[in-house]
Amino acid sequence: MSPTHIGQAPAPREPEHGHDGTGGDGALRSRRVLLASPRSFCAGVERAIEVVERVLAQRGSPVYVRKQIVHNTHVVRGLEQRGAVFVDELDQVPEGELVIFSAHGVSPAVRGEAAVRGLEVVDATCPLVTKVHSQARRFAARGETVVLIGHVGHEEVEGTFGEAPESTVVVETAEDVAALEVADPARVSYLTQTTLAVEETREVIEALRERFPALKDPPSEDICYATTNRQLSLEAIAGEADFVLVVGSDNSSNSVRLVEVCRRLGTPAYLIEDAGAVDPEWLRETETIGLTAGASAPEGLVEEVVEHLRTFGPLTVTEHATTVEDVYFAPPAAVRKQR
Numbered sequence: 001m002s003p004t005h006i007g008q009a010p011a012p013r014e015p016e017h018g019h020d021g022t023g024g025d026g027a028l029r030s031r032r033v034l035l036a037s038p039r040s041f042c043a044g045v046e047r048a049i050e051v052v053e054r055v056l057a058q059r060g061s062p063v064y065v066r067k068q069i070v071h072n073t074h075v076v077r078g079l080e081q082r083g084a085v086f087v088d089e090l091d092q093v094p095e096g097e098l099v100i101f102s103a104h105g106v107s108p109a110v111r112g113e114a115a116v117r118g119l120e121v122v123d124a125t126c127p128l129v130t131k132v133h134s135q136a137r138r139f140a141a142r143g144e145t146v147v148l149i150g151h152v153g154h155e156e157v158e159g160t161f162g163e164a165p166e167s168t169v170v171v172e173t174a175e176d177v178a179a180l181e182v183a184d185p186a187r188v189s190y191l192t193q194t195t196l197a198v199e200e201t202r203e204v205i206e207a208l209r210e211r212f213p214a215l216k217d218p219p220s221e222d223i224c225y226a227t228t229n230r231q232l233s234l235e236a237i238a239g240e241a242d243f244v245l246v247v248g249s250d251n252s253s254n255s256v257r258l259v260e261v262c263r264r265l266g267t268p269a270y271l272i273e274d275a276g277a278v279d280p281e282w283l284r285e286t287e288t289i290g291l292t293a294g295a296s297a298p299e300g301l302v303e304e305v306v307e308h309l310r311t312f313g314p315l316t317v318t319e320h321a322t323t324v325e326d327v328y329f330a331p332p333a334a335v336r337k338q339r
C-alpha cells in the first residue's frame with residue numbers, strides 16, 4: 001500500500017490473524033496519538049451550519065440549500081435527516097421557496113437567477129470569502145487583470161471568478177503563471193482561494209511577482225486564518241508521527257491540503273471520512289499517530305477515531321496547541337430570530 005494517500009482512504013479490511021495492527025505477533029501494543037490544535041470546525045463553517053439549523057427551526061422542512069453547505073459528508077447527511085434538501089442548481093428549487101447559499105459563496109449570476117425565480121435567499125457565505133469577492137470587484141473596477149490563485153472548478157473559485165469574469169484569470173501553479181498572458185503587465189493584481197496550502201501559494205505569488213514586477217497585493221491575506229492555523233498546527237506534530245490521519249471529506253479543499261502538507265514534510269498521511277475508514281494495516285509497527293481534522297469536519301469524528309484506535313491497544317493522547325481561536329461570525333440578520 002502506498003504510504004501517502006491523497007483523497008478518500010480505501011475501505012478498511014477486517015484484521016487477519018497476526019495482522020491486527022499490533023506488529024504481527026497478536027499482542028496489543030501501546031501507542032500515542034498527537035492531536036493537532038486548532039483542528040475541525042472554523043467560524044465560517046459553524047456559522048453556515050447554524051444558518052441551516054436556524055432556518056429549519058423557524059420554517060420547518062423542507063429547506064433548500066444550493067450545493068453542500070460545507071464540504072463534509074457527515075454534516076450534510078445530518079442536516080438532510082432534519083429536512084434540508086441539497087440541490088446542485090437553482091432550477092431544482094420550486095419558485096418562491098427559500099434557498100440558502102453555501103459557505104463557499106456564489107457568483108452574481110446565481111444571485112440574479114434567484115431573483116428571477118422569486119426565491120427568498122439566505123446567504124451563508126463565509127465573511128472571509130465575501131471579502132475576497134469585494135476585492136475582486138474593486139480590482140476589476142480599477143482596470144486591472146485579476147489573477148485568482150485557486151483550484152479550477154471549486155465552488156469558491158467559481159463564485160469569485162463570477163464577480164468579474166472579463167477581468168479575471170485563474171491559475172493553480174507556477175507553471176500556469178509562466179503561460180499567462182494579460183492585457184497590461186503593469187496593471188495586474190492577485191487574489192487567492194481561502195483554503196489553499198500556504199507554502200504552495202507563496203510559490204505561485206513569487207512566480208507572479210517575477211513575471212509582473214508591478215503586481216498589486218490584496219490589502220490582507222486571503223488564505224483564511226483557519227486554513228493557516230490548521231496547517232501550522234499539523235506541521236508542529238508531523239515530524240514526530242509515523243503517519244498522520246486527517247479527518248475530512250475528499251471534496252474538502254482544506255482537508256486535502258493538510259494531507260499535502262504532510263507529504264511535503266515527508267510524513268505519510270491518510271484522508272479519512274471517519275473512524276470506519278482506518279485500515280488496521282496502517283497501524284502495524286506504528287508507535288506514534290498524528291491526528292487532525294479539516295475545518296469542515298466535526299470534532300466528534302476526531303473523538304470517534306481516538307476511541308477506535310484504543311481498540312488496538314493502550315493509547316496515550318497528547319494535544320499540541322499552536323494557537324487558540326476565538327473567532328465568531330454572527331449569522332445573517334434574516335435568521336437571528338429566537339429559535
